[in-house]
Amino acid sequence: MRVAVLHAPRDVRVEDRPRPTVEAPTDAVVRLAATCVCGSDLWPYRGVEAVDGPSPMGHEYAGVVEEVGSEVTTVRPGDFVVGSFSASDNTCDICRVGYQTHCVDRQPGAATGAQAEYTRVPLADGTLVTTPGMPDDDLVPSLLAASDVLGTGWFGAVAAEVGPGKTVAVVGDGAVGLLGVLAARRLGAERVIAMSRHEPRQRLAREFGATDVVTERGDEGVARIRDMTDGLGAHSVIEAVGTQESMMQAIRATRAGGHVGYVGVSHDVSLPGEELFFSGVHLHGGPAPVRRFLPELIELITNREIDPGRVFDLELPLDQAAEGYAAMDERRAIKTLLRL
Amino acid sequence: MRVAVLHAPRDVRVEDRPRPTVEAPTDAVVRLAATCVCGSDLWPYRGVEAVDGPSPMGHEYAGVVEEVGSEVTTVRPGDFVVGSFSASDNTCDICRVGYQTHCVDRQPGAATGAQAEYTRVPLADGTLVTTPGMPDDDLVPSLLAASDVLGTGWFGAVAAEVGPGKTVAVVGDGAVGLLGVLAARRLGAERVIAMSRHEPRQRLAREFGATDVVTERGDEGVARIRDMTDGLGAHSVIEAVGTQESMMQAIRATRAGGHVGYVGVSHDVSLPGEELFFSGVHLHGGPAPVRRFLPELIELITNREIDPGRVFDLELPLDQAAEGYAAMDERRAIKTLLRL
Numbered sequence: 001m002r003v004a005v006l007h008a009p010r011d012v013r014v015e016d017r018p019r020p021t022v023e024a025p026t027d028a029v030v031r032l033a034a035t036c037v038c039g040s041d042l043w044p045y046r047g048v049e050a051v052d053g054p055s056p057m058g059h060e061y062a063g064v065v066e067e068v069g070s071e072v073t074t075v076r077p078g079d080f081v082v083g084s085f086s087a088s089d090n091t092c093d094i095c096r097v098g099y100q101t102h103c104v105d106r107q108p109g110a111a112t113g114a115q116a117e118y119t120r121v122p123l124a125d126g127t128l129v130t131t132p133g134m135p136d137d138d139l140v141p142s143l144l145a146a147s148d149v150l151g152t153g154w155f156g157a158v159a160a161e162v163g164p165g166k167t168v169a170v171v172g173d174g175a176v177g178l179l180g181v182l183a184a185r186r187l188g189a190e191r192v193i194a195m196s197r198h199e200p201r202q203r204l205a206r207e208f209g210a211t212d213v214v215t216e217r218g219d220e221g222v223a224r225i226r227d228m229t230d231g232l233g234a235h236s237v238i239e240a241v242g243t244q245e246s247m248m249q250a251i252r253a254t255r256a257g258g259h260v261g262y263v264g265v266s267h268d269v270s271l272p273g274e275e276l277f278f279s280g281v282h283l284h285g286g287p288a289p290v291r292r293f294l295p296e297l298i299e300l301i302t303n304r305e306i307d308p309g310r311v312f313d314l315e316l317p318l319d320q321a322a323e324g325y326a327a328m329d330e331r332r333a334i335k336t337l338l339r340l
Numbered sequence: 341m342r343v344a345v346l347h348a349p350r351d352v353r354v355e356d357r358p359r360p361t362v363e364a365p366t367d368a369v370v371r372l373a374a375t376c377v378c379g380s381d382l383w384p385y386r387g388v389e390a391v392d393g394p395s396p397m398g399h400e401y402a403g404v405v406e407e408v409g410s411e412v413t414t415v416r417p418g419d420f421v422v423g424s425f426s427a428s429d430n431t432c433d434i435c436r437v438g439y440q441t442h443c444v445d446r447q448p449g450a451a452t453g454a455q456a457e458y459t460r461v462p463l464a465d466g467t468l469v470t471t472p473g474m475p476d477d478d479l480v481p482s483l484l485a486a487s488d489v490l491g492t493g494w495f496g497a498v499a500a501e502v503g504p505g506k507t508v509a510v511v512g513d514g515a516v517g518l519l520g521v522l523a524a525r526r527l528g529a530e531r532v533i534a535m536s537r538h539e540p541r542q543r544l545a546r547e548f549g550a551t552d553v554v555t556e557r558g559d560e561g562v563a564r565i566r567d568m569t570d571g572l573g574a575h576s577v578i579e580a581v582g583t584q585e586s587m588m589q590a591i592r593a594t595r596a597g598g599h600v601g602y603v604g605v606s607h608d609v610s611l612p613g614e615e616l617f618f619s620g621v622h623l624h625g626g627p628a629p630v631r632r633f634l635p636e637l638i639e640l641i642t643n644r645e646i647d648p649g650r651v652f653d654l655e656l657p658l659d660q661a662a663e664g665y666a667a668m669d670e671r672r673a674i675k676t677l678l679r680l
Binding site: 098262 | 433437438439441442444570571572582584587595596602606607608611612613616617618619620621622623624625
């Protein structure tokens with residue numbers, strides 16, 4: 001089968017490798033309906049995270065179960081499934097309270113890479129969620145988004161305790177930030193402020209339910225949010241970047257007693273204890289337990305109540321994965337869908 | 341009247357100063373029933389926080405209203421009241437959700453110092469809470485504790501989302517940590533682990549409801565907590581110190597999805613973003629909105645359901661305030677009560 005492999009920074013090649021097979025009795029093999037590039041794939045692509053030899057890439061997947069191990073009971077060959085980038089048993093004490101990314105048995109969800117025709121998914125019973133019947137083709141991008149960026153934006157909104165009557169600010173206008181906007185709106189926020197200076201992303205943010213757009217960032221962005229909230233700050237702020245500047249922007253834009261939900265993977269962030277202490281905010285986040293939200297997200301998508309697949313603004317065949325990475329790296333594309 | 345004044349590090353003098361009077365129409369003047377020294381008073385005492393000229397000390401107070409301004413409506417001369425170290429209007433959007441320490445009109449609660457015979461309290465209507473009738477003398481230490489250390493420990497437990505069925509660890513065995521133990525128990529925790537290596541404090545922790553004591557600290561302390569919780573960490577950890585070591589100990593002792601409530605005033609703390617991100621914990625704390633809890637705490641104390649005044653293990657006349665500081669500084673006393 002074909003799979004995108006990162007050999008070194010900016011060196012993505014699509015190669016032939018053996019089709020993965022069931023290795024453990026709890027495994028499933030999934031034939032992907034489509035695949036995609038994630039913003040977090042850009043860290044090793046840019047060399048910011050080390051690449052340790054040729055690495056099959058991709059961790060977002062949706063498709064049809066091809067084969068299951070002898071102990072798998074909840075999915076069968078022929079089922080259409082969506083999974084998360086993190087495989088979980090979904091039965092341990094940590095999973096049962098909704099933190100499947102921290103499962104005591106956690107493993108990578110797409111063990112053999114997911115920018116590929118097939119992937120092997122460990123702990124299939126705890127990881128995969130079936131769709132009601134075979135979805136229409138046009139729903140595939142949205143189901144693929146549920147596998148990570150939608151689930152992550154959703155967790156950011158939940159971690160930020162978004163709810164009715166609240167003002168929510170979103171730091172970051174990548175796919176996760178934009179889907180944080182969608183989540184905030186669906187979860188009942190009264191006002192959703194997207195922080196973005198890129199016109200196409202602003203437009204998509206408004207489509208997803210942003211009521212306001214703020215183009216300033218850093219301290220100026222914080223001042224604008226405070227101006228818009230009687231000087232108090234937003235009730236909830238979703239942080240979807242992961243840098244020092246974006247974290248401080250999120251904390252400072254939140255009112256005392258308010259909530260920061262941070263889902264941008266932290267890189268070189270150091271939070272000043274005294275400022276955090278006197279801010280009086282709540283801080284929660286981390287790698288999103290997408291599994292917690294998948295049943296609800298799949299239902300919203302298959303009922304056509306949300307259309308998160310709109311974040312894919314570039315579509316290429318898998319063979320052109322390298323161009324898909326480059327377009328995202330250069331911010332020519334928000335997110336690249338790779339057709340198989 | 342007499343008041344304890346800090347002139348320079350380790351130089352506390354009890355001096356005569358004019359009795360405070362009502363300055364603003366929202367002020368009250370309170371005649372203190374007793375006063376005390378707070379762990380946070382030790383920061384300037386030790387010179388860790390700068391002392392900007394002679395400073396009247398103390399911020400914990402309970403006593404009888406002597407005089408009120410023309411706009412004060414909820415308390416009258418003769419009422420016994422308890423207030424917080426932070427004066428608040430109790431009507432703004434921040435107060436109404438229970439974050440009175442971040443009130444848009446916040447001011448120091450004991451404007452003229454509280455290690456004194458009298459103190460002036462601004463925003464009396466929003467700050468002071470009356471007791472049901474005149475309390476018995478033996479309740480005064482507990483009511484005084486409610487003014488800060490009990491309210492702060494209680495907030496730590498609430499911020500750590502303590503509740504039935506949960507395992508709670510408490511980092512710090514000062515008055516706030518010990519009262520965090522009491523709060524955790526009252527709030528229904530199943531297991532309360534006090535982290536302390538001082539025998540008299542361990543004993544008081546057990547009296548307050550600790551089910552276990554851990555003497556290790558730092559990484560060893562974390563390993564012990566994990567051993568006691570199936571390798572997962574505590575559901576809730578109350579941090580009541582404010583140092584880098586204690587914060588990291590608290591974060592690392594908490595399970596993914598669990599809650600750290602931190603109430604030790606941060607000094608030179610810097611939290612590593614990546615570790616925090618992958619920990620999956622909730623973080624909340626800051627200066628405790630004691631006012632939120634005062635009605636409930638006063639009721640528990642006057643009904644003799646809790647006895648937080650047990651944290652006072654040294655009692656001196658106000659004139660010996662200097663010795664009261666020294667005893668706490670040298671850890672000869674947990675907390676000093678100063679009789680007037």
